[in-house]
Amino acid sequence: xxxxxxxxxxxxxxxxxxxxxxxxxxxxxxxxxxxxxxxxxxxxxxxxxxxxxxxxxxxxxxxxxxxxxxxxxxxxxxxxxxxxxxxxxxxxxxxxxxxxxxxxxxxxxxxxxxxxxxxxxxxxxxxxxxxxxxxxxxxxxxxxxxxxxxxxxxxxxxxxxxxxxxxxxxxxxxxxxxxxxxxxxxxxxxxxxxxxxxxxxxxxxxxxxxxxxxxxxxxxxxxxxxxxxxxxxxxxxxxxxxxxxxxxxxxxxxxxxxxxxxxxxxxxxxxxxxxxxxxxxxxxxxxxxxxxxxxxxxxxxxxxxxxxxxxxxxxxxxxxxxxxxxxxxxxxxxxxxxxxxxxxxxx
Amino acid sequence: xxxxxxxxxxxxxxxxxxxxxxxxxxxxxxxxxxxxxxxxxxxxxxxxxxxxxxxxxxxxxxxxxxxxxxxxxxxxxxxxxxxxxxxxxxxxxxxxxxxxxxxxxxxxxxxxxxxxxxxxxxxxxxxxxxxxxxxxxxxxxxxxxxxxxxxxxxxxxxxxxxxxxxxxxxxxxxxxxxxxxxxxxxxxxxxxxxxxxxxxxxxxxxxxxxxxxxxxxxxxxxxxxxxxxxxxxxxxxxxxxxxxxxxxxxxxxxxxxxxxxxxxxxxxxxxxxxxxxxxxxxxxxxxxxxxxxxxxxxxxxxxxxxxxxxxxxxxxxxxxxxxxxxxxxxxxxxxxxxxxxxxxxxxxxxxxxxxxxxxxxxxxxxxxxxxxxxxxxxxxxxxxxxxxxxxxxxxxxxxxxxxxxxxxxxxxxxxxxxxxxxxxxxxxxxxxxxxxxxxxxxxxxxxxxxxxxxxxxxxxxxxxxxxxxxxxxxxxxxxxxxxxxxxxxxxxxxxxxxxxxxxxxxxxxxxxxxxxxxxxxxxxxxxxxxxxxxxxxxxxxxxxxxxxxxxxxxxxxxxxxxxxxxxx
Numbered sequence: 001x002x003x004x005x006x007x008x009x010x011x012x013x014x015x016x017x018x019x020x021x022x023x024x025x026x027x028x029x030x031x032x033x034x035x036x037x038x039x040x041x042x043x044x045x046x047x048x049x050x051x052x053x054x055x056x057x058x059x060x061x062x063x064x065x066x067x068x069x070x071x072x073x074x075x076x077x078x079x080x081x082x083x084x085x086x087x088x089x090x091x092x093x094x095x096x097x098x099x100x101x102x103x104x105x106x107x108x109x110x111x112x113x114x115x116x117x118x119x120x121x122x123x124x125x126x127x128x129x130x131x132x133x134x135x136x137x138x139x140x141x142x143x144x145x146x147x148x149x150x151x152x153x154x155x156x157x158x159x160x161x162x163x164x165x166x167x168x169x170x171x172x173x174x175x176x177x178x179x180x181x182x183x184x185x186x187x188x189x190x191x192x193x194x195x196x197x198x199x200x201x202x203x204x205x206x207x208x209x210x211x212x213x214x215x216x217x218x219x220x221x222x223x224x225x226x227x228x229x230x231x232x233x234x235x236x237x238x239x240x241x242x243x244x245x246x247x248x249x250x251x252x253x254x255x256x257x258x259x260x261x262x263x264x265x266x267x268x269x270x271x272x273x274x275x276x277x278x279x280x281x282x283x284x285x286x287x288x289x290x291x292x293x294x295x296x297x298x299x300x301x302x303x304x305x306x307x308x309x310x311x312x313x314x315x316x317x318x319x320x321x322x323x324x325x326x327x328x329x330x331x332x333x334x335x336x337x338x339x340x341x342x343x344x345x346x347x
Numbered sequence: 348x349x350x351x352x353x354x355x356x357x358x359x360x361x362x363x364x365x366x367x368x369x370x371x372x373x374x375x376x377x378x379x380x381x382x383x384x385x386x387x388x389x390x391x392x393x394x395x396x397x398x399x400x401x402x403x404x405x406x407x408x409x410x411x412x413x414x415x416x417x418x419x420x421x422x423x424x425x426x427x428x429x430x431x432x433x434x435x436x437x438x439x440x441x442x443x444x445x446x447x448x449x450x451x452x453x454x455x456x457x458x459x460x461x462x463x464x465x466x467x468x469x470x471x472x473x474x475x476x477x478x479x480x481x482x483x484x485x486x487x488x489x490x491x492x493x494x495x496x497x498x499x500x501x502x503x504x505x506x507x508x509x510x511x512x513x514x515x516x517x518x519x520x521x522x523x524x525x526x527x528x529x530x531x532x533x534x535x536x537x538x539x540x541x542x543x544x545x546x547x548x549x550x551x552x553x554x555x556x557x558x559x560x561x562x563x564x565x566x567x568x569x570x571x572x573x574x575x576x577x578x579x580x581x582x583x584x585x586x587x588x589x590x591x592x593x594x595x596x597x598x599x600x601x602x603x604x605x606x607x608x609x610x611x612x613x614x615x616x617x618x619x620x621x622x623x624x625x626x627x628x629x630x631x632x633x634x635x636x637x638x639x640x641x642x643x644x645x646x647x648x649x650x651x652x653x654x655x656x657x658x659x660x661x662x663x664x665x666x667x668x669x670x671x672x673x674x675x676x677x678x679x680x681x682x683x684x685x686x687x688x689x690x691x692x693x694x695x696x697x698x699x700x701x702x703x704x705x706x707x708x709x710x711x712x713x714x715x716x717x718x719x720x721x722x723x724x725x726x727x728x729x730x731x732x733x734x735x736x737x738x739x740x741x742x743x744x745x746x747x748x749x750x751x752x753x754x755x756x757x758x759x760x761x762x763x764x765x766x767x768x769x770x771x772x773x774x775x776x777x778x779x780x781x782x783x784x785x786x787x788x789x790x791x792x793x794x795x796x797x798x799x800x801x802x803x804x805x806x807x808x809x810x811x812x813x814x815x816x817x818x819x820x821x822x823x824x825x826x827x828x829x830x831x832x833x834x835x836x837x838x839x840x841x842x843x844x845x846x847x848x849x850x851x852x853x854x855x856x857x858x859x860x861x862x863x864x865x866x867x868x869x870x871x872x873x874x875x876x877x878x879x880x881x882x883x884x885x886x887x888x889x890x891x892x893x894x895x896x897x898x899x900x901x902x903x904x905x906x907x908x909x910x911x912x913x914x915x
Contacts, residue, residue: 052811066353074353077360078814085815091808095830104826105816149812156816 002062002159002192003028004049009058009070010216011044018044020216022058026160029190031183033207035200037239041216042196046162049194050085051078062159084153084161084191088168090145092137098148099124099133105156123155126188127181143174150185160192167202179205200240204228212236228282230272234346237280242309242321244281248343251275262338263314265293269343276343283309283323285341292335296320298328312336360820365730369739372727376749376788377742379760386600386763387607402604411586412608418499418571418582419564425504426560429661430511431553433654437512438519439545441640442651449516450900451658456509457892459849460569461870462669462885463506468493468573469668469882476671479681494578499571503564505661510563511556518552519545527641540641555623559751562616565609566753568852569866573873583609584755584852591856599762606759610752617751666889673883678876691879692887695872702884704861705868708779712864713847716786717840720794725836728798729828733807750792754852761785761857777859785853793846794839801835802828838899845895849888 004026011019019041026032034042047053048060048068055070068075078085092101103120111119124130127147137145146166153161163182167175183206186193197203203210204224211221212235220232231237234245248260248269258269262279269279288310296312299319310322312334322336387399402408433452437445455463470477472491478484492498522545530544568584575585587602587609643650671682673691680686695702731739749757761784765775775781809831813823829836851866858867865888872881 050811050815052814069353072353076353078811079817079819081815082817083815085812087808087812089806089808091806091812093809093812093827093831104813104818108817108819108822152812152816162815 004160004192004194005061007059007061009045009048009055009060011041011048011053011070012056017216019048019055022218024211024218024221026192026194028192031186031193031206031208032195033203033210034194034196034213035203035210035240036198036213038198040213042198042213043164044216045213046164046194046196049160050083050162051075051081082156082159084156084158086146086149086153086161086163086166088165090137090149090169092145092148092152094137096137097133098129098135098137098140101137101148102129102151102155105152109156119155123151126154126185127151142170143178146170146178147181150181154185154189157189158191160194161189163193163195165196165198167197167199175202182206212239214239230342230344231280232344234278234344237278237342237344242283243285244318244320245278246281246318248277248279251343258343260343262341263294263316263318265338267338268340270340271343273343273345276345278346279341279343281320281338281341283321285339286320286322287337287339288322288324289335289337292337294320294336294338296334296336298330298332298334301328301330310334361730361734362736364726364820365734365736365739368723368727368730369736369742372723372746372791373742375723375784376746376791379757379764379785379788380748380752382764383603383606383610383756383760386603398600399604399607402601403608407581407586408605408608411581411583411605414496414571414575414580415565415582415584415609416612418496418503419561419567421500422503422507422564423557423561425500426506426508426511426564427553427557429504429657430508430556430560431515433508434512434515434519435541435545436650436654438516439541439641440643440650441647442643442654443647444651448654448658450896451662452512453509453896454662454893455506457845457849457896458889459851459866460502460506460567461573461851461866461873462569462849462888463502463665464493464570464573465869465873465878465881465885466665466669467498467502469672469878470665474678475668476675476678476680476682477668480671480683491577493574495574496578496580498574498578499580499582502570502574503567506567506570507560507563510560511553514552514556514559515549518549518556521552522548551623551626555620558616558620558623562613562620562751562753565613565616566755566852568753568755568855569870572855572870584753587755587759588855599759599766603759603763606756610756613752613756617748666886669882669886669889672879673886675879678878691883695880695884696887699880701863702868705863705865708782708862709848709865712779712783712786713844715783716790716847717794717843719787720791720843721836721840724791724795724798724839725829725832726824728795728802729810729824729832732799732802733810746795747792749788750790754789754850755856757785757789758853758856761788761853776857777862779862782854782857782862782864785857786847786850789850789853790843790847793843797835797839797842798832801832805831834902838902841895841899845892849892 006025007023009019009022010017022045034045036042044053048055051068054073054075055068057070059066059070060068062081067081093104096104099120102123103116106116106119121130124133127150129144129147129151132140132144137148140148149166166182167178170178179202182193182195195203195207207224209221209223210227212219212227214235220227220236222230227236227240231240237243237245246262248262250261250266251269252259253274258271259266260269260276260279269276294314296314298310299313300311302309302311304323307323307325308327310324310328312320312322314320314336320336328334433448436442437448442448468491469475471493473485473487473489475484493502526544526548527540530540535543566584568588571580571582571585572588575582581589583605587605590598590602590605672678674687674689675682676686676688676690731743761781762776765781765784767774775784805828809827810823813827818826849866850864851870854864854867855870858864863871865884869881869884869888872878872884
């Protein structure tokens with residue numbers, strides 16, 4: 001059992017809260033991504049799970065055992081937690097060969113020579129490093145180093161694997177292939193994985209659930225699809241995906257449908273809240289047509305490959321993003337139609 | 348899998364180990380200084396300043412203080428002129444063979460002062476073997492020009508020019524190239540860039556270097572002892588030495604006051620250095636990837652010739668004097684093909700039992716100190732970097748004190764601390780152990796700082812990665828931290844060995860028959876007129892020093908930045 005439960009966890013660094021009042025649960029075998037802008041506390045949360053930091057408040061449990069208690073200041077030190085940690089800098093030991101880097105966790109656990117050899121070989125093969133076993137880390141490329149770090153993590157069969165922006169130092173092409181390595185690894189081992197990233201595409205591509213963090217708090221913890229389609233608040237709506245958050249008035253709701261006034265027009269909306277206050281206008285919610293009743297002027301055109309992103313400014317000064325296959329010149333007047341955007345409540 | 352029990356954070360193994368090593372280190376380094384301070388403010392067991400007042404009122408104290416201040420400050424000015432000129436030229440211009448020049452400029456600092464003094468007296472004065480051989484010697488009976496206040500000032504200046512050179516060069520290297528390029532693109536040319544951009548930016552490091560040079564010159568014992576005692580010119584360190592050597596420990600209370608006096612002047616200098624160093628840090632932000640290289644144009648060759656000529660005069664010439672003296676059968680005989688002999692070398696290296704003993708003592712002390720300090724400092728530096736506590740931060744700011752304070756001060760502090768071991772009748776005074784403990788205190792910073800510099804650059808994830816796969820504190824130290832910081836530890840150990848092997852100031856006050864060190868033996872040989880033997884021994888030591896420096900230089904490519912002191 002490796003489900004992780006956090007209860008009111010907080011961490012303060014010399015008076016400044018880095019993580020505040022986090023209560024949540026990561027299920028056994030889940031692939032979790034912690035997503036947020038830099039300084040949002042996601043790495044601190046990961047280091048709390050690993051045991052490199054002690055929580056200032058709250059408790060962390062794995063399965064049915066307490067691993068850290070901020071109120072008593074007691075914790076299980078990281079070396080006794082049986083968790084894997086993949087560092088952004090890979091943290092391969094430069095004085096050990098690839099093989100020794102990978103076999104070290106087994107040496108620590110006092111395995112026999114034969115067991116160490118066979119398990120190390122298995123881990124090296126699984127990560128495609130078989131032919132590099134005798135090399136030094138300095139002789140490897142970035143992607144290979146990352147795979148060594150992953151193999152080192154995999155070899156000791158950890159309860160949970162914690163990954164701290166593991167792809168941040170790699171180029172774009174390598175990132176895509178390493179994402180496949182991580183998802184394959186997750187499918188094969190069924191280990192609980194917690195993955196810190198500031199790249200939403202990465203989080204969307206891999207995670208079962210994403211915890212979007214800001215200011216030391218989890219803003220929304222949901223599936224990638226829900227985060228995009230049903231954001232809970234303005235931060236999540238603006239941070240995940242493209243779009244504009246616009247206030248809404250005069251909401252009318254009945255059993256089957258809901259309507260509200262957005263930018264002076266009455267439109268159908270989609271919401272679970274009793275009385276939503278804002279809508280999130282994503283490019284999919286905006287259709288360009290000559291007859292569109294919302295008039296807007298094209299301010300900037302960006303080619304995205306196969307389609308264009310239009311940044312338009314409406315009559316009342318609101319910036320709206322739309323996508324089109326046809327090219328428009330800057331300064332052209334357009335008509336836009338809004339189709340059932342997601343609405344949420346925000347103070 | 349280890350037994351997964353919850354632990355209190357403060358009682359985790361790292362915290363416990365840090366605490367233990369920290370206490371040992373504080374006892375070794377700061378306890379003597381604290382003990383001396385207590386002695387200074389008490390008078391026969393009660394709080395008071397009666398004795399202090401009495402000692403300070405003596406005319407000999409006042410004149411020694413005056414002499415110390417004169418020689419230290421004028422010597423610092425000599426160092427400043429020489430060191431700053433070299434630093435500006437080496438760090439800013441496109442001189443060739445900079446590495447060789449830097450290496451040569453480091454040698455004066457590594458050669459012990461008593462050998463510097465001995466070698467310079469061999470190229471001047473009526474009995475100089477070198478001058479006699481060249482037929483340039485002044486007539487017999489004319490005075491040795493170095494046995495004078497000017498001689499002391501000159502040699503102090505040469506001995507410590509490396510300190511100014513190093514601090515200023517480090518400061519100059521921290522200046523981002525863009526700063527100078529911005530000045531030039533704005534139209535500033537030649538000396539204007541230097542005067543209006545570079546000089547203001549380096550003033551803090553120049554001031555810090557000057558302050559620490561003054562403190563070092565103030566504490567220098569070898570040069571004023573070898574040159575000043577024959578001339579009857581007594582400085583504070585030589586006054587302490589004369590009193591203690593003449594009257595023994597009965598004057599301990601009195602010399603403690605003198606030591607406090609030197610210490611007080613030194614602390615002012617150290618505080619000044621600290622102040623300027625923090626100023627330096629505020630100033631400079633920016634990339635320092637490429638060193639500055641302002642073209643000298645046609646002046647390059649003349650400047651190079653001049654610099655190497657100065658290096659020749661202050662470094663090579665005295666060594667030739669030393670060599671010449673060591674090769675004649677008796678002091679004063681000119682060196683010719685028929686008089687050249689290795690008799691002094693054979694006598695001092697193979698026959699004299701005291702030299703053999705001194706070799707064993709110095710080697711043992713230097714090796715032991717390097718080893719113990721390495722074992723102590725490696726985990727300490729790592730733990731202080733990884734999980735600093737309030738106590739460790741305070742210790743970090745004070746641990747330079749035994750090294751920065753003049754050696755005489757530390758020696759007196761050591762005697763006070765160890766003459767009566769607490770709770771026993773035993774004493775360490777007169778044994779080799781008091782010298783050993785004094786070396787541990789004095790050279791702690793020499794070992795600790797390179798290690799700290801190296802560990803600061805070590806990715807903390809290295810240790811955390813080992814921790815996350817289950818390695819205990821001991822396993823992490825053994826398998827990850829020690830192998831990764833081994834080059835820095837080796838450099839620190841060689842530096843400790845190098846300095847301790849040659850050390851005179853501390854052992855001059857702490858030695859007794861049977862515990863002589865090499866520094867003491869050279870000093871005593873010269874004192875008793877055996878100049879040829881002293882020269883032969885000094886030459887041997889110079890060679891050992893150069894050998895070790897070359898070794899560090901060769902290994903330096905493997906060290907992180909900031910480990911080798913002359914490669915900042």
